[in-house]
Amino acid sequence: MEQLKTLDDWLAHCERLHPKTIDMGLARVKAVAERMGLNFDCPVITVAGTNGKGSTCAMLEAILLEAGYRTGVYTSPHLVHFEERCRVRGDIVSASDLVANFARVESARGQNGDEISLSYFEFSTLAILQLLADAKLDVVILEVGLGGRLDAVNIIDTDCAVITSIDLDHTELLGHDRESIGFEKAGIMRAGKPVVVSDPMPPQSLIDHAATLGADLWLFGRDFNFSGDKQQWGWAGRGRRYAGLAYPALRGANQLVNASGVLAALTALRERLPITAQAVRVGLSMVELPGRFQIVPGQPTLVLDVAHNPHSVAALTENLDAMGFYPCTHAIFGAMADKDVAPMLARIGPLVDKWYFTDLPTPRAATGEALLAAWQAGNSRADAAATAWPSPEAALAAAVANANPTDRIVVFGSFYTVGGILQHGLPRLSAPHLAPKAG
Known part of the structure; x- marks a missing residue:
């Protein structure tokens, strides 16, 4: 085998190994994990859901770090660099x-000449799990x-499962309705272990599965809830309450639902991971994502x-609406080819005056031209305009050139879209050339 030295070498190797990008099933990955002797001797919190997973993980991490615990986090996908997928004690x-750890997976995968094929995600997941273990x-x-x-x-048994909002996404793999997706x-969930469901209207399949399994189900509105005004919010759950909390540093109306699930999970685990109200306050005030x-x-x-599915785009639209008035909103959007973009464009469309559809650097993506055609097919605003661009960076440059200082530019869609803007660091748009345009 060729000499694999750098992380890029290993990631390229992983991409070549397996015929399918996504191959659902645990037999192969479990077999390699057993060869590696992979196991955790600390509590594990596993977070699933359609939207809100990343925010939930970040809030859990921030509070637990503030409480003095040595934390490890695995999230995916990444925005710019693969290493972002794993944080240890708060650091990438x-x-x-x-x-x-990639080398350890490769060694176990080919042990005794009995080679097991792994997908890119399976291979990299095992490497990160071993690092954390x-x-x-x-x-x-x-x-x-x-x-x-x-x-x-899911080869790792969780000590507390958290399931965030459930909506339609990846339907070709997970099912075409919320009940099927909820079951996945x-x-x-694990028998006898807490499962926190922070979706206010969970699919019945989630509730039924918890009952069949004998999991300890924590439902939003039944076992925990939040209340709030414009200044502060409070949380109440089984045998515990927090009052006078500042809003999480993550913006958006949906973050209180995510934060409520986080506090329920930490309450469910309080005998093993006790935390103070002060750790909750400071952690939520400092969380970044x-x-x-x-x-x-x-x-x-x-x-x-x-935001790259109808549910998250609806949340983005509400959050944009709450920002107040902007003379013109420019939107940069890129998405995978398998996404149903029509409902997303229809939902956010009333807020967007100028569209910049972009190609993305992956064969799985829709082209900017294809997205433009999809927008044209459903557009009902005669005063809106749209163009297609070869990259998120080029689209942003065009939007900046067209924008007045009082305008708003929204970049949304795939991780590749936002990652394309962040790959050289945070853009600084307060440039002197952005003087107001005449007319």
């Missing part, structure tokens, strides 16, 4: 740490990549959001 891991941690937070039941993360997400309704300072206003 180094490429060299990952390389050593070796890191002497107090708690590990694992975000499910896709679904739950058959996702590689329910696969992360790029690309989740992230407002970049400067003029014009720049908003970054990885």
